[in-house]
Each structure stands twice: as C-alpha cells, then as structure tokens.
Amino acid sequence: METDDLISALAADDMPPARPHLAMRVALGGLVSVCLMALFWGARPDWVQAVQGLTVIVKQALPLAVAIWLALLLRAQPGQRRPLWPLAGLAALAGVGWAFSALSGGDVAGNSLWQCLLSIPALALPIGIALFSGLRHRVEPEAARTGLIAGLLAGAAGAAIYALHCDEDAPAFFLIWYGSAILACGLLGRAAGRRLFGV
Amino acid sequence: MLADAEIETLMRQGLAGDRKAYGRCLALLVPRMRAMATHDLPQPLRHLAEDVVQEALLSIHLKRGSWDSDRPLLPWVRVIVRHKAIDAFRAAPKARHEPIEDHTGLGAPVADPLAGLYLEQALARLSPRDAALVREHAVNGADPEALSQAFDLSPVAQRVALHRALKRLAEAARKEDEEWKPTT
Numbered sequence: 001m002e003t004d005d006l007i008s009a010l011a012a013d014d015m016p017p018a019r020p021h022l023a024m025r026v027a028l029g030g031l032v033s034v035c036l037m038a039l040f041w042g043a044r045p046d047w048v049q050a051v052q053g054l055t056v057i058v059k060q061a062l063p064l065a066v067a068i069w070l071a072l073l074l075r076a077q078p079g080q081r082r083p084l085w086p087l088a089g090l091a092a093l094a095g096v097g098w099a100f101s102a103l104s105g106g107d108v109a110g111n112s113l114w115q116c117l118l119s120i121p122a123l124a125l126p127i128g129i130a131l132f133s134g135l136r137h138r139v140e141p142e143a144a145r146t147g148l149i150a151g152l153l154a155g156a157a158g159a160a161i162y163a164l165h166c167d168e169d170a171p172a173f174f175l176i177w178y179g180s181a182i183l184a185c186g187l188l189g190r191a192a193g194r195r196l197f198g199v
Numbered sequence: 200m201l202a203d204a205e206i207e208t209l210m211r212q213g214l215a216g217d218r219k220a221y222g223r224c225l226a227l228l229v230p231r232m233r234a235m236a237t238h239d240l241p242q243p244l245r246h247l248a249e250d251v252v253q254e255a256l257l258s259i260h261l262k263r264g265s266w267d268s269d270r271p272l273l274p275w276v277r278v279i280v281r282h283k284a285i286d287a288f289r290a291a292p293k294a295r296h297e298p299i300e301d302h303t304g305l306g307a308p309v310a311d312p313l314a315g316l317y318l319e320q321a322l323a324r325l326s327p328r329d330a331a332l333v334r335e336h337a338v339n340g341a342d343p344e345a346l347s348q349a350f351d352l353s354p355v356a357q358r359v360a361l362h363r364a365l366k367r368l369a370e371a372a373r374k375e376d377e378e379w380k381p382t383t
Binding site for chain 1: 218219221225253264270277278281322334358359365
C-alpha cells in the first residue's frame with residue numbers, strides 16, 4: 001500500500017482520538033482507593049493527634065512527596081530525560097534512617113507486617129489501573145521506565161493512603177515495609193509497562 | 200517548505216474534527232518523516248525508510264490525542280520516527296541487502312519506492328474484512344455511504360470498524376517487526 005493511500009485511510013477514521021487525561025484518571029483512582037480504605041480498612045481513630053508527631057508526619061508525607069515527584073516525571077515529553085537517581089538517593093537516605101532506628105531498638109516486625117505488605121499494593125491497584133489506562137494512549141519510547149515510574153507512583157500513593165489506617169509508627173517498621181511494598185509495585189509496573197506501552 | 204507552525208495548525212484543526220485538514224497535515228509531514236527515517240537508518244537499510252514512515256503514520260494517528268498542542272509537533276513526530284527506525288533496524292536481517300532492482304536484465308518486477316512492504320504484510324495478517332475495509336478507505340475513502348452499504352454496516356458501526364481495523368493494523372505491523380522474515 002502506498003503512503004498516500006494510507007493517509008486517506010487514516011483521514012477517513014473520524015473516531016475521536018483517545019486522550020490520556022492522566023491527572024483526571026489518577027484523581028479518580030485515588031478517590032476510589034481512599035473510599036476502599038475508609039470502607040474496608042478504616043482510618044485510624046487517633047489520626048489527628050498522631051499526625052502531630054514527627055515520625056507520623058514522615059510516614060504520611062514521605063510517600064506523598066515521592067508520588068508527587070514521580071507525577072512530575074510523568075509530565076515529561078517523550079524523549080526527554082527522566083532521571084531516577086534522586087529517588088535512589090532518597091531510598092538510600094531512608095535506608096540509613098531505618099538502620100539507625102532498627103539498631104536503636106525500634107520494632108521492625110511490628111504487628112501488621114503482612115497486612116501492610118498486601119494492603120499497599122491493593123490500595124495502589126485502582127490508581128495503577130487508572131494511570132496505566134491513560135499512559136497506554138501516549139507515545140512512550142522507554143516503555144519499561146515509564147512502567148516503573150507509574151508503578152512506583154501508584155505504590156507511593158497507595159502507601160500514603162494506607163498510612164491513614166496504619167498505626168505502626170516506628171520508623172524501623174514503616175521505612176522498610178512501606179518502601180518494600182512501593183518497590184514491589186514499581187517492579188510490577190515495569191513488567192506491565194513493557195507489555196502495554198509503546199510508540 | 201511550509202513553516203512548522205502551519206502543520207501544527209492543521210493538526211489542531213484535525214484534532215478538532217476537520218478531516219481534510221488532518222489529511223493535509225499528514226501529507227505535509229510525510230516528506231519530513233521520510234527525511235528523518237532516511238537519516239536514522241544506516242545506508243544498507245535505507246530501502247526501509249518508507250516502511251518506517253508508514254508505521255510512524257499509524258502511530259501518530261492512533262496516539263495523536265496525546266500530543267500536547269501547546270508544544271511543537273515536529274519533535275514529537277521525531278521521537279516516533281526514530282523509534283520506528285530503531286525497530287526496523289533491529290528487526291532487519293543482518294545479511295547485506297542487495298536490491299534486485301539494481302540489476303537490470305534479471306526480469307525483477309519494478310518496485311514502487313513509495314509502497315510499503317511491511318504494511319502490505321501486516322494487511323495480509325488482518326482478517327479479510329478488516330483489510331478490505333482499510334483498502335477501501337484508502338482508495339475511495341470519499342464515499343462513506345457506498346462503503347457502509349458494501350460492508351453492510353450502519354455508518355456509525357462502519358466508523359468504529361475502520362478505527363478498530365487500523366488499530367489491529369498497527370498491532371500487526373509491530374508484530375511484523377518482531378518476527379520479520381525476508382519475503383520470498
């Protein structure tokens with residue numbers, strides 16, 4: 001088929017183009033996750049008092065900040081660089097903080113380890129689905145990296161929402177288990193991105 | 200050559216539903232995309248340039264909704280063409296290509312330099328109906344009513360069917376890249 005013929009066929013297709021609408025989709029997914037958390041997990045009753053303590057502020061704000069940083073990365077145009085080393089630096093910093101906290105007698109295992117490790121990906125899922133369905137309509141030459149960023153973003157947002165419920169306030173607990181759960185979401189997202197995204 | 204701004208204006212009009220402007224935008228993009236593809240491909244693979252252009256056109260078409268219309272269009276197109284050129288390069292057989300057209304007297308059919316080989320193969324992989332739908336629109340896309348009668352579809356269903364056929368065509372073209380074998 002000649003290129004001019006292909007153009008005629010393309011111009012004949014008048015279905016409206018699919019638009020990514022990432023911000024709207026993520027907001028919707030986040031809303032679903034918050035509702036699920038409120039319904040099935042329940043926000044911790046003492047959240048307002050607890051969040052005045054430094055460690056709880058960190059537990060609440062750190063994943064949120066990571067999610068916002070990743071959302072900014074996703075705004076990059078195709079072909080633009082999207083460095084992940086600041087995030088690796090942050091993870092290393094959190095690792096040092098965790099080591100300190102664990103060595104000074106923090107409770108690493110806590111009482112809700114598995115609940116934490118399973119709940120964060122579960123709450124990340126609605127956000128992840130929303131995000132991936134939007135990114136599929138974009139031009140993504142680096143499919144795996146986009147998938148990793150999107151997965152980490154969903155995981156971090158899921159962690160921030162789970163933190164509304166979770167009452168384990170020891171940094172020795174949440175730094176490592178929240179971090180692991182977010183990382184697992186990122187790796188899942190990377191695998192999904194390789195399959196779903198492209199040019 | 201026309202200013203980039205004019206192509207962008209045409210694309211914006213196309214996104215707003217003006218199909219004539221959209222077709223013209225693509226037609227104006229093609230020579231530039233051809234130049235990009237020729238530039239990206241190594242000398243022995245230059246003959247794949249038109250295939251790269253056609254695959255890039257399909258991608259532009261299906262993903263045009265994600266172009267941020269506040270930004271220049273050409274860099275966005277550039278990324279797509281380069282990606283498709285790299286795909287073609289990876290998929291191409293590594294043996295040296297000796298175009299048979301260069302040897303007169305062998306009786307080889309004259310190859311149309313503007314015809315895409317990949318796309319023809321990808322079309323062959325679609326269901327006969329999808330392929331016919333695409334071809335019909337390519338040749339006489341002007342008369343939607345006659346077409347919807349020929350395919351026994353309502354005009355709306357026909358629009359949807361064409362859109363899906365194009366999506367499957369892009370999918371088939373991508374698979375073609377992955378397992379491309381020289382045609383006999």
